[in-house]
Amino acid sequence: MSLEGQPHHNAHLTPPSVCRILDANLDRAREGIRIVEEWCRFGLNNAELTNTCKQMRQELGRWHSAQLRSARNTPDDPGVDLTHPREERRENVEQVLQANLCRVEEALRVLEEYGKLYDPDLGRACKQMRYQVYTLESNFLADQRQQKLKQASLYLVTSPSDRLFEVVEAALQGGLTLVQYRDKDTDDVTRLNTAQKLKHLCHDYGALFILNDRVDLALAIEADGVHLGQQDVPISFARQLLGSQRIIGRSTTSPEEMRRALAEGADYVGVGPVYATPTKQDKTPAGLDYVRYAAERCPIPWFAIGGIDMNTLPQVFEGGATRVAVVRALMQAEQPTLVTQYFLSQLAWINRMRRRDEQG
Numbered sequence: 001m002s003l004e005g006q007p008h009h010n011a012h013l014t015p016p017s018v019c020r021i022l023d024a025n026l027d028r029a030r031e032g033i034r035i036v037e038e039w040c041r042f043g044l045n046n047a048e049l050t051n052t053c054k055q056m057r058q059e060l061g062r063w064h065s066a067q068l069r070s071a072r073n074t075p076d077d078p079g080v081d082l083t084h085p086r087e088e089r090r091e092n093v094e095q096v097l098q099a100n101l102c103r104v105e106e107a108l109r110v111l112e113e114y115g116k117l118y119d120p121d122l123g124r125a126c127k128q129m130r131y132q133v134y135t136l137e138s139n140f141l142a143d144q145r146q147q148k149l150k151q152a153s154l155y156l157v158t159s160p161s162d163r164l165f166e167v168v169e170a171a172l173q174g175g176l177t178l179v180q181y182r183d184k185d186t187d188d189v190t191r192l193n194t195a196q197k198l199k200h201l202c203h204d205y206g207a208l209f210i211l212n213d214r215v216d217l218a219l220a221i222e223a224d225g226v227h228l229g230q231q232d233v234p235i236s237f238a239r240q241l242l243g244s245q246r247i248i249g250r251s252t253t254s255p256e257e258m259r260r261a262l263a264e265g266a267d268y269v270g271v272g273p274v275y276a277t278p279t280k281q282d283k284t285p286a287g288l289d290y291v292r293y294a295a296e297r298c299p300i301p302w303f304a305i306g307g308i309d310m311n312t313l314p315q316v317f318e319g320g321a322t323r324v325a326v327v328r329a330l331m332q333a334e335q336p337t338l339v340t341q342y343f344l345s346q347l348a349w350i351n352r353m354r355r356r357d358e359q360g
């Protein structure tokens, strides 16, 4: 029966083998969606995404008629024992989700094509759901990125170094979750190759990868986002190219620059330089007053930057910072894993204190 209680259009003409295909793929699609739904509900606490998944599952359930279920013939199915070794290993939640979204999209495509032989409405419904899954995947990726950004307290901005990959990997091993590739002096071929490799490295550790200055390269290598200063392209321009799913950060040195960055839709801001720094010699320090202003007024994630190391960290905390970005403190560290762990433990402590104060 169709959704309206009418017999399915071509049900009586549909060969048993096609019914088996439809039965298997209705199951496959529903199982995959269920796996995604559990993460939307318990991992992201996102009611809207959870509901979208639930509605799709219910719709697929309604199409799963007794006729299709009775076509099942598991003992004679040669595909039952076939698994790819990659299916048995998942490194993180993202891989689980990616694999299952892919499975759902494939199953819906199969349902769309073979479903036309059973009932044209099934083909149409599955096509619509497939597009819904694509949208879900985009929203989902965007949500994941924003969550990771919110949770990041330490931000490594790289500088050119013979030990670039070694330092970044050591810091990732120490628990770093946010990296920006910054090299003002190299050529674009090197930049592109290095960015590509760093992105893979960061993603292997589940960290976000941001590119400094260059929207075009960020787009080309599918980075998680871009960092733009006051002299770089406007946020609206970057947003047009990168869409709403990717992260856009903006440097700010004053309340006015912060106000504009917020109005333009930045996802996070850099606040500084807090102190004078040889890494950015031409920039006048904004000082701790601006850090205090950010602590009072900034509604989005903000990272104090400029001259921050283990010695200045306590003052930056006193100014109200709960997130910091560093270049030299990590790029020049002899033991970047240990330094990362030290920063992260101090940041976790200050964040606990702040939350306790906020709760009274």
Ligand SMILES: Cc1ncc(COP(=O)(O)OP(=O)(O)O)c(N)n1
Pocket (backbone or CB within 6 Å): 155, 157, 180, 182, 184, 212, 213, 227, 228, 229, 230, 231, 232, 249, 250, 251, 252, 269, 270, 271, 280, 303, 305, 325
């Ligand atoms: C996190 C963060 N904050 C500030 C900056 C500086 O950006 P910008 O002012 O564009 O200067 P350059 O880094 O491009 O020299 C940053 N990169 N990251």
Ligand SMILES: Cc1ncsc1CCOP(=O)(O)O
Pocket (backbone or CB within 6 Å): 157, 251, 272, 273, 274, 277, 278, 279, 280, 283, 305, 306, 307, 308, 325, 326, 327, 328, 329
């Ligand atoms: C890129 C940048 N933007 C403001 S300060 C700064 C450099 C910070 O470098 P360091 O952490 O070595 O002082």
Ligand SMILES: [Mg+2]
Pocket (backbone or CB within 6 Å): 212, 213, 227, 228, 229, 232
């Ligand atoms: Mg810049």
